[in-house]
Amino acid sequence: MSQIAIGQSFLMDSEGATREAWRAAEAGLGRTPQAVLVFATSGYDHDTVARTLAELGPSTVIVGCSAEGVITQGRSDEIDHALGLMAFASDHLTFDGFLVEGYGAEPAQAGTELARQALAVGRAHPLALLVFPDGLSGNCTAFLDALGEGLPKGFPIVGGASADALRMDRTLQLCGTRVRSNAISALLISGPGRAAVSVGHGCRPIGRTRTVTKVTDGWVAELDGKPAWDWFRSYLEGDPQDLRADGIMHLSVGLIEEDDPDGSSVVRTPLLLRKEDGALFFPGGGIVEGSKIRLVRRDPETMRASAAHTAEELLSQGGGRRPELVLQFDCSGRGKLLFGSCAAQEIVEPVQKIVGGDVPWLGFHTYGEIAPLRGRARYHNYTVALLALYPPEA
Amino acid sequence: MSERAPDPDDQEIARLRREVAELRAENDDLDGQVSLLVKTEHRLTRAQFEADRQLSRVRALSSFALASSGDESALDIAGRAARLLVEWFSVDRVVLVHVDEEGQGWTSGDGVPRARAPSALVELCRGVDPVVATLAELPWAIAVVTAEDARPAAETAFAVLPLGDSRGVVGLALWCRPNPRASYFSEPPSPKHLPFLTLLGNHVRHGLATTRLTRELRESTHELAQNNERLEVSLATVKQAHERLAQAAKLEAIGRLAGGIAHDFNNLLTVILANASLVLEDLPGDSSLRDDVEPILDAAQRARNLTSQLLLYSRKQESRPEELRLDVVVEQFSRIASRLIGEHIRLRISHDPRVGTVRVDRTQIDQALMNLATNARDAMPNGGTLSVETRPASTEELRRAGRPSTERFVVLSVADTGVGIDPQARDKIFEPFFTTKDARGTGLGLAIVRTVVEEARGHVLVSAEPQGGTRFSLLFPEASQPPRVAHTQSTLASILVVEDEDSIRETVSRILGRRGYRVVEARTGHEALAVVRSGFPLDLLVTDVVMPERTGPMVAAELREARPGLRVLYMSGYTFDALKEGELRPDERFLRKPFTPEQLLGEVSAALALRPSEQPSQAPPSQAAAKP
Structure with a gap:
């Protein structure tokens, strides 16, 4: 039997908030957590958060990352000070935490290393690997491809790219008392049971197909032989000189692939602008010279319908049973940026109503969602990725 | 083409x-x-x-306004405002400038209170409107923030919300510098935020006012409650005063009544007692007339007691304290106690040899002892034990009496094994005319006990439980000197008896004559002077105090002019102004009417034993006391 409890806090003091959330979770469990998954927004000092958690649970496995906002039952808190944690205590599940550095420079190598470490712990029944890469560096596609190659085919890899407060400055990954940037934190959950994963999109392609004509180190410099920023900027109001969150959310592109000719499934969003040459950085990766892309437009109606379908899909994978927990990784562009102060009502509550309003639920607003698509783990933008754990069938 | x-x-x-x-x-x-x-x-x-x-x-x-309640402190309200501002603007620091009567202080952005407030910031907050600017625009304000630990850059946005009035918090100030960790949704304060800052300032100000009003209301309520309490106490005091006044009026009435009849009544009783005694003395031991005379004597004795008690309680009977050994008093009481309490009650007497003397009126202490013994007897209708003891007061008894433990008090304890006292009756037992004995009791017994003890500056302690017996402990201050030992004097002296009441004068003369004294009578002071001038060898003057022409002391003074060193025995049945406690000369004594022949003879003997004084005779002020 597994016990899962949620703790959260909005205190401004990093240690105080951590202790408050821990106390709530520990009270829910009735004992010291075996493992803790923690997401905290950028107002906190994450070193203090990690150190405090380690003090509170010296033998507890601690994994987490910085977040743009924290999602819990009925809430979506995209504010400077929101901290949520999911605490685990189980007699049949085991938890292993990992932190792989060097992701920004060598993402594929980081994927290979994470796979090696995950296999090295030798769990007989791995259920799912939760990964939280830096959201502002690296190449997540290269990382996931390498990770997938190192793990059994079809093994569930789910997670979200760490985020900050839409300042695009720095994201943090934590494991134990280690807090890093340009890294990957990960949690391997093992034991009997079933992991169900579902991902839902919400964009529609619009306009003509463009060809990427120049890419260096993940930075897209030219489209159709012209500076990339000139093309993207032409879609923004007021001739902006910088790339800001309100502009980013309108500049996503869909990758046209053989099995996705209209480019609606794999969406990439530029998060950084290099003003010197007008190149844009897509941390999701997967865009190379010759890639065909189309601008995509956020569609709230599609998003709502897709989210509901995602929740139903999650339930059907569990045979209609109540999951032990749900983790939600939702794009930062789908929360307050799209729905303002109604984000919780628009994107969180409808899904929770379908899956269960009393299921332990934690998530965060990411800079990229990670979930399987057509058989392999993929990086996404403007999606919701859900992971549900179901207990073993009697 | x-x-x-x-x-x-x-x-x-x-x-x-x-x-x-x-x-x-x-x-x-x-x-x-x-x-x-x-x-x-x-x-x-x-x-x-x-x-x-x-x-x-x-x-x-x-939400801020709705969350406001009068229970918050000013710092709580400002702390909430500070947290709100931090979320809105992601500011580095929010300063609460607090200059109320509690002193100065400021709170940082995380809402943790700190000490001190820069005085220049206080001045800035005294403005009327919110201010939003950069520190570069407020150069003097830089001096303010340099006093703080974290000095913001000059381009830092700076906002001030004046909140206060003359009595309370002056304002909130906040400043902000670029914060890479701040949310994209937050923005530094700018003039466009003035409406919100003003609204927030208003909410805070109203919150502070609510808090202040609530505090004042609570204080007023508390003060009102205290006033009510004081009023109730005052009303109770007034009520008690009324009760005491009514009691005093009642006592005054009793006193007047008692005083009005006491003199005549006592004169009558003196004659009855003396003559009945003489008759009884003359009757042979086997005379059947004794059965007729003895009830007369008994009735007269009881009448004398009643008169005495009335006079005692109404304080119309003058107290004559003297130094006594309470063990002697108790021993003498024990000789007559068996007749009072009956054979079915065992009397147990004990004395602690450490007790000293006390200063108390002998008659009154006898009366108090009698009253307590009577009550004890009535409380033990089926028999029991009456314990009377004398001992030094214990520390606990001194504490109960409200006396320092260093003081020395002698305890006269009277305890019975009777029915005890009902708790409801316990608070009333010392009230005059309160009795649990129906028609049998006068309700004066314990009231007199308390009067006697208080007259001697002592205390009465009661320990009683229903069916658990009762103990009265009379605490008297221990006197510093031992009592004088009385001694008898030989008879055959010459005595002049001055009394305007013929029956009393004749009775007194008869008693003294029978004992062998040489007696000459006089009805007035004038006659007395004549007797002296006639050369009568006078050893003792026995005189009434209040007489129509001259008072007893006036007669004595005049006679002493002719017979210096004349010893005097005054007789009186009433309080009189002509002779007060302490005014008796060393060669004078006093006998209260009514008296028995034994008492008269005892006092005459004691007076004759006095050493003639060399004190010059002083004529008392002329006073023609009317015979009541």
Whole structure:
């Protein structure tokens, strides 16, 4: 039997908030957590958060990352000070935490290393690997491809790219008392049971197909032989000189692939602008010279319908049973940026109503969602990725 | 010139070129439409951001106002405002400038109270309107913040919300510098935020006012409650005073009544007692008339007691304290106690040899002892034990009496094993005329006990439980000197008896004559002087105090002119102004009416034993006391 409890806090003091959330979770469990998954927004000092958690649970496995906002039952808190944690205590599940550095420079190598470490712990029944890469560096596609190659085919890899407060400055990954940037934190959950994963999109392609004509180190410099920023900027109001969150959310592109000719499934969003040459950085990766892309437009109606379908899909994978927990990784562009102060009502509550309003639920607003698509783990933008754990069938 | 037919290829080329141009135009148009659409959405997004920010702030302000309650302290309210400002603007520091009567203080952005407030900031907060500027625009304010630990850069946004009035918090100040960790949704304070800052300032000000009013209301309520309490105490005091006044009036009435009849009554009783005694003395031991005379004596004795008690309680009977050994008093009481308490009650007497003397009126202490013994007897109708003891007061008894433990008190304890005292009756037992004995009791017994003890500056302690017996402990201050030992004097002296009441004078003369004294009578002071001038060898003057022409002391003074060193025994049945406690000369004594022959003879003997004084005779003020 597994016990899962949620703790959260909005205190401004990093240690105080951590202790408050821990106390709530520990009270829910009735004992010291075996493992803790923690997401905290950028107002906190994450070193203090990690150190405090380690003090509170010296033998507890601690994994987490910085977040743009924290999602819990009925809430979506995209504010400077929101901290949520999911605490685990189980007699049949085991938890292993990992932190792989060097992701920004060598993402594929980081994927290979994470796979090696995950296999090295030798769990007989791995259920799912939760990964939280830096959201502002690296190449997540290269990382996931390498990770997938190192793990059994079809093994569930789910997670979200760490985020900050839409300042695009720095994201943090934590494991134990280690807090890093340009890294990957990960949690391997093992034991009997079933992991169900579902991902839902919400964009529609619009306009003509463009060809990427120049890419260096993940930075897209030219489209159709012209500076990339000139093309993207032409879609923004007021001739902006910088790339800001309100502009980013309108500049996503869909990758046209053989099995996705209209480019609606794999969406990439530029998060950084290099003003010197007008190149844009897509941390999701997967865009190379010759890639065909189309601008995509956020569609709230599609998003709502897709989210509901995602929740139903999650339930059907569990045979209609109540999951032990749900983790939600939702794009930062789908929360307050799209729905303002109604984000919780628009994107969180409808899904929770379908899956269960009393299921332990934690998530965060990411800079990229990670979930399987057509058989392999993929990086996404403007999606919701859900992971549900179901207990073993009697 | 001949015209050449159009080349079909050229025509096709031209058509294709037109189509390409049209397609390009369509594509350009499509691009333009897409761009227009996305730009419009971008504009809408920005507008939505701003609307959402405004809505969030309005909601936050509303929540802030709704959360205000009078239970918060000024610091709590300012702390909430500080946290709100931090969330809105992601500011580095929020300063609460607090200059109320509790002193100064400030709170940082995380709401943790700190000490000290820069005085220059206080001055800034005394402005009327909120201020939003950069520190560069407020150069003198830089001096303010340099006093703080974290000095912001000059370009730091700086806002001040004056909140206070003359009595309370002056204001909130906040400043902000670029914060890479701040949320994209927050923004530094700027003049466009003045409406919100003003609204927040108003909410804080109202919150502070509510807190102050609530505090004042509580204080007023508390004060009112205290006043009510004091009023109730005052009312109770007034009520008690009324009761005491009524009691005093009652006592005064009793006193007047008692005093009015006491003199005549006592004179009558003196005659009855003396003559009945003489008759009884003359009767042979086996005379049947004794059965007729003894009830007369008994009735007269009881009448004398009643008169005495009335006079004692109404304080119309003058107290004559003397130094006594209580063990002697108790021993003498024990000789007559068996007749009082009956054979079914065992009397147990004990004395502690450490006790000293006390200063108390002998008659009164006898009376008190009698009253307590009578009550004890009535409380033990089926028999029991009456314990009377004398001992030094214990520390606990001194504590109960409210006396320092260093003081020395002698205890006369009277305890019975009777029915005890009902708790409801316990508070009333010392009230005059309160009795549990129905018609049998006068209700004066314990009231007199308390009067006697208080007269001697002592205390009465009661320990009683229903069916558990009762103990009265009479505490008397221990006197410093041992009592004088009385001694008898030989008889056959010459005595002048001055008394205007013939029956008393004759009775007194008869008693003294029978004992062998040489007695001469006089009805007035004038007659007495005549006796002295006649050369009568006078050893003792026995005189009434209150007489029509001259008072006893006046007669004594006049006689002493002729017979210096004349010893005097005054007789009186009433309080009189002519002779007060302490005014008796060393060669004078006093006998209270009514008296028995034994008492008269004892006092005469004691007076004759006095050493004649060499004190010159002083004529008392002329006083013609009317015979009551």
